[in-house]
Amino acid sequence: MARVVVDVMLKPEILDPQGQAVAGALPQLGIGNVRSVRIGKHIEIEFDGEADLDRAREIADKLLANPVIEDFTLRVEELEEADQ
């Protein structure tokens, strides 16, 4: 069993209000050295058998990312690696 990780981000030229709002709030936390924040989606797809990169790409393309405004990257992740 293995996992494919898909990261979906807005294309660079597309406005990211989320990231902007977070970046704008950082000074309130006393943080001044951040230039920008961009926020996207992190998706973990677990397959029954092998990690199926082609299937994952198809899922990302059809369901996870909106090609009009978003790009995505894919990678296989070993499952031992626990979160956090």
Place this chain on the structure above:
Amino acid sequence: MARVVVDVMLKPEILDPQGQAVAGALPQLGIGNVRSVRIGKHIEIEFDGEADLDRAREIADKLLANPVIEDFTLRVEELEEADQ
């Protein structure tokens, strides 16, 4: 200049309706070998100078993730690496 990437995921015991909705739609695409889909946030923080991992951890801890329901992971990413 470099970037810190923070991935925020719901804790495993918290229901993820978005991930479930995607997983539930897969059979319609003829995809049967997916065991589960979980959807979280992928956040890219760019610093003015060096990538500041401690600051990033502080931001993630205080703001980006809610410890009641979410976990996060951090990593530094080199900036040459273009998006997708």
Place this chain on the structure above:
Amino acid sequence: MSMRIGVVTFPGSLDDRDAQRAVRLAGAEPVALWHADADLHGVDAVILPGGFSYGDYLRCGAIARFSAVMDSVIKAAGDGLPVLGICNGFQILCEAHLLPGALTRNEHLHFRNRDQWLRVESTSTAWTAGFQAGQEILIPVKNGEGCYVADRRTLDELEGSGRIVARYVRGNPNGSQRDIAAVRNEAGNVVGIMPHPEHAVEALTGPSVDGLGFFTSVLAHLGAHA
């Protein structure tokens, strides 16, 4: 002298003027508080209103929780000041850890606005003392992230200590665990509620006037403790 009840405006607060109206209709004086001003101006109670503070982009209430006014609210709440968080205000109270649990994306993934029946289960709070235990009331619910979650231990503890203030009845609009619509802190001065009592204070504009009870309750509570 009439009671003075503060209503905080954050950038992106939307129901702040509605909360002020409800306070006025209940017979108190609404006092506008500003997120960047730590001064609570001597108010007798505070309402954190609904809306989309900071666009609610990251997580509802996550950013608002760091405002100057919240430092004061957190401190005053510890000293017993009655605080009511409605919708976004409830989310802010959870983010500030004044209340347990968290509010997440509605189970059905849509924003939903409907007239909702609730059962009031705890009347030992500053904001619900005027209701009968078990009373069913009708007030609007409207949220995209109103699904109340907490781990099982917290939920059991809330239930065991009577800290579930209201539950959804005749349908759960967002998938909240154990149909939770409102909770309180241990002392009962801090209450968070997802539906909007301030939208049910006039027969002309609301589905009922049941919401008024929250605002008259706090006045009675303040009067009794004056």
Place this chain on the structure above:
Amino acid sequence: MTATPRTNETSAAAERVDNAPAEAEAPATVEAGSAPADAGVAPYYGEGPDTVARAASTPDEEQPFLELGLRDDEYARIRQILGRRPTQAELAMYSIMWSEHCSYKSSKVHLRQFSEKAPKSDTMLAGIGENAGVVQISEKLAVTFKAESHNHPSFVEPHQGAATGVGGIVRDILAMGARPIAVMDSLRFGAADHPDTKRVLPGVVSGVGGYGNCLGLPNVGGEVVFDPCYQGNPLVNALSVGVLPVDRLQNKAAAGNGNVVILLGAKTGRDGIGGVSVLASATFDAGSETRRPSVQVGDPFMEKLLIEACLEVYDAGLIVGIQDLGGAGLTCALSETAAAAGNGMEINLDLVPLREPSMEPHEVLASESQERMLLIVEPAKVDAVLAVAQKWGVWATALGTVTDSGRLVITWRGETVVDVPPGSLADDGPVYARPMREPSDLILLQADRAETLPRPKTGDELRETVLRLAASPNLCDKTWVTEQYDRYVLGNTVLAQPEDSGVIRIDEESGLGIALSLDGNGRFARLDPYNGAKLALAEAYRNVAVTGATPVAVTDCLNFGSPEDPTVMWQFAEAVRGLADGCQELGIPVTGGNVSFYNQTGAAPINPTPVVGVLGVMSDVAKRVPMGFSADGDVLILLGQ
């Protein structure tokens, strides 16, 4: 903003402008640096920008005006106006301002009837030609409302297209000096069971809801209609209404030599500059691929802050003029405000806060970035305006000054790239009397009468018909849609869905309020556009009247196919004539509206779809009449035939 194809772009210039007095930005964002001077820049045009001086010295340089949607004779006229070829930035500006969407070049000759046939009125404080019509409803208060389309963007990216449609109409209302108090949406999709409807409908609904809910504006009504003719071309028509004290009415004229021009709100990015990418590809060999049309993304949180900041600026009397930035961005705002005052302007484009520092001048001028307003401010009040912006966390940047030169002069990196008479952009665009012809199939369509359909004859058949009707997508319950909209926020919603009209209380003390309805019927208009438009008007008028309100004003959204198709033009002309006649008969004016042409898939236009909004006034909303039976034993009476 509408569905018409985007065009745009050029650049130009001669001489330079000097720059603006002050620059300030609010702390809303962390990204630093508003001036693009420090930008890492892609080489532009080899030796630099296409300046006015360069344009004068290279008269024969080929320009992509056709790709920008300009005709040969239009291009020739631009050259004649300028006495030289336009610069790239200028060409962009003319192509935008002379597009169908901005110039109303095909519709103007017909729309005149609205003014000509309108009843005399002294309560109409602003009418057609302003950002939105304004009607006085009491000694102290006025109401402004308008409908607008965002059809094409909503097909490309349903959520953002619909969201920015709401954002755009709300800024029109705001620009009049009003606090927006409600929205409505009239939606048309393809067949309910078509796979693409599954993509478009939920996206549009979440976009309308997401933006309106986050702005805190109750949604008080609208329509959801399904018809295969909208499959490739859904209609998203949004209406907003606002209220203002009569003496807070704003106007867009950039009056007063020496006054400062301030851009307020979001940073400028490459949003919606699809048309302009033609220019990019004409001047860049490499790298132009990344410059493809960029979807406009809305930030309702920013718009909420913008609303509060503008209202504070109005109440403190800090501005002389204001204009929202809509589909044509800075180009439209600068030229319209200057033209409205008969003035000139000197603008330093380097001062525009940019999201992407590498933007070219024509891109900055054509950008459709959302959540921006242009203010005209006396120099002594600039600091006060900047302080308000700071308080609300929105960017505010002085871009230049009003002049009495009669020229709009724009510099970029020290060079003049635009030098034009603003009126030539805003007011003197081409006007066409397009050929018109009745569709040849109309007779056949009209001959196919309902009377020839089989009628249910038995109780069972009748039952089956009733059930089929009740379950049909166009008649069934719309709760799935309307539940996603906040109808309670602001606490003044007296009637909303499922009622025939939205009713909103304006004055808590007196109970003064308004009623609004938004209706259309494309199928009927296809059969008879003249009466179809009248029918839409009558429906909205009746819906308002039955609540107990007195109808006082009309707005419209006229959704049609290509005006270059004579049969579409005929449908349009008939519909306008019908609406104007209907308004004349009912004695109420059209105070504003919107034309959306080119709603077609290939050669197939949508059904002609005039959507009509009617505003009514009620002296005491407590007397409103809701629909539905209120008590046992009430008597039912059918009025009319």
